[in-house]
Amino acid sequence: MLKTKISIIGGVGHVGLPLAFSLASKKFDVTSIDVDKKKIEKIKKKVLPFKEKGLKELIKKQDKMSIRFTENYNFIKKSKIVFITLGTPIDEYFNPNFAIFFDNFEKIIPFLRNGQTIILRSTVYPGTTRKIEKILKKKKLKIGLAFCPERISQGNGVKELVNLPQIISASDNKTYNLCAKIFRNLTPNIIKTNFEEAEVTKLFCNTWRYLKFAIANQFYTICKDKNLNFEVIRNAMMYKYDRAKDFPKSGFAAGPCLLKDTMQLSAYSRQLFTFGHSAMLVNETLPEFLINDLKKNKKIYNVKVGILGMAFKANNDDIRDSLAFKLKKKLEYEGCKVYCSDIYLKDRNFVSTKKILNTCKIIFIGCPHDQYKKIKFKKNIKVVDCWGFI
Template identity: 45%
Template sequence: MDDIIKENNSINLSNNFLSKPSNKKFDVVIIGGLGHVGLPLGIVLAKVGLKVSLLDKDLKKALMVMNGELPFVEYGAEPILKEVLENGNLKVHSNDEVISSAKAVIICLGTPIDEFLNPKTREFLNLIKNFKSYLSEDQLIIIRSTVYPNTCEQIYRTLGEDKKWKLAYCPERIVQGYAVKELFELPQIVSGMTQEAQDEAAELFSKLSPKVIITPLKEAELIKLFSNAWRYIQFAVTNQFYMISKRFDVDYDHLRISMTEGYGRLANLPRAGFAAGPCLLKDTMQLASFDYSNFQIGHAAMRINEGLPNFLVEELKKVHGDLHKKKIGILGMAFKADIDDIRDSLSYKLGKILRFNGADVSYTDEFAKNPDFITKEELVNKCEIIIVGVPHSAYSSLTIPKNAVVVDLWGILKKSDGN
């Protein structure tokens, strides 16, 4: 075990690439540096004293970040951002030329799937190919994006096998919104195409993390996908339990608490609720695609999780009949509680199904901004049916009119006593 789990004091620092004299202006450039993964990573690397450049093509976000503002919710990041802008450790760039002026290049670009649920690997490889003219063999290249298995090998080929690239794969495992805290706490998975790449990547991440876990590169690619698929499957299990309980007229949340109380083996059974966002489904499908569409439990999880909005609508119809012209409100449009990211949120799918059934649907959110949204107070006063899409903490203090029908998988709302 000792050779794979490295406490910080046992990292091989013989190369010590970060402190070696060099003509490079930056220690690190992060490509996709203003994204949900790139930005917090850049901020914390600058906080520990590295010279960091954030390279991104989104000029609106660039302007915000240069002014010390975060473009999305990331708890604890803003004061550090201001500090590292002020001390000059963090810079923002939009010109790819900056890539050549860093010792290490970390790639945090998106890796989406297409409409047939297959990874868009060609697009990702082409992006990296575009950066090739700015890359050199003396730089450490770290892939931080979540990738389809064997993508790192493809990247190496794309860059050209005539050169000896120092390529490492170190997947990001933070939970969105809490990256700044977790980057200092989570063990970092580090793998390299060569020993030198692996050692240098371990040196870099040991600046942040108390523990670096060295794995073969293929293992690292699977670790990331397995982690997200596992989480997605856990949500599917609890969501299916919820649907079974509902059909059996049993309060699932009550059942879940009784079932798990003092029973450690079930301690990590999550609550039922929408399992959405830009990563869990996407990465489960990347794995399914890699497994020749034979990852049956992954596909089953997708059917359950993606089917939950339809289930909720069908249940409403059973009890309340035709939804035509019914005023229905969705509380929470982000994909997760207390953040503002609406990417792949199932609240929108729910809204679409309700509208297709003729309902008059209103949306609200505490963090995501949209001129079409109304306030939560307006929504609860206006709507006869209120559905919690995501349990933002602020909803726990909302008082719901007694005659409203409530669908609240998390049990976050309370009803007025009618006085």
């Protein structure tokens, strides 16, 4: 017998889709609602809309599950549970963009009815859930509200949904128990907090990661300035030394979450979060550092330069906020003729790996996809690799 009817708003996004299939595979009746027609059509044809481990197998099995993909908000009315996995961006000044989330929420309101439960799963600015609670109250909607943050790492959602503990904050005990019952189908580990604690926990998690990457990147730049090998030092630090075992590698710290959430935390702390700003300065200026370092020994004006890998993360096809594009822009500003390539991305402006290897005397590793490890670079090619990859 099928379990509860669930709809997921933003249901074909990077958070929504793995959640939809994970719940459907546990026999929930799931409707993924999204404005992205193209992605919906792809999924219906059993084509992966983005790289995600374990999702290909689930998409193929969709006919055996009670799952559907639609743009139609009317399905919300029929659902007992409404997940919201919409994006929560920051603006061009690094401030949280509240309007997008609340405007989207307003569109959902006409389809809500008493007795439903809303589970917010987007990463939100602290206080957002309380604001949503007030909006529901004002509309006289008797709806249980929960904020249950998603903490998956992009591309690993299907696996991590069943491995990570789930934080649940809810408006009342009944809603908490219902959420716990649903999530226990995915993970046995549940943590109970209030709204604000859950919201801040999520921001702390991402900000902590972003700061760790920034430290690694700053150490990397120190090593470059002093002509030292960062990788050798990193290995020496970490070898059989548990206190340094989570010290990250250097490389572009980018993507749709880490910088955004660090800046949300900064806005929340009334811009007193100076560590966050320092981390942003280190991570965001790494492309410029690499170019300046290169220019110490090489003329780059009018030179053909290649970038291998444009995604923000290895073995992934997501380009959101990828620093490889910032690198491209800066190189062009320096007068280079830039060729971009990525084995996982189709873009008419990109060229093949082969073309880059045959054309460019300087090649940057923009994203360390495993496949690039096999490349044997010619001796006369200068490879710029901030990842310790080659």
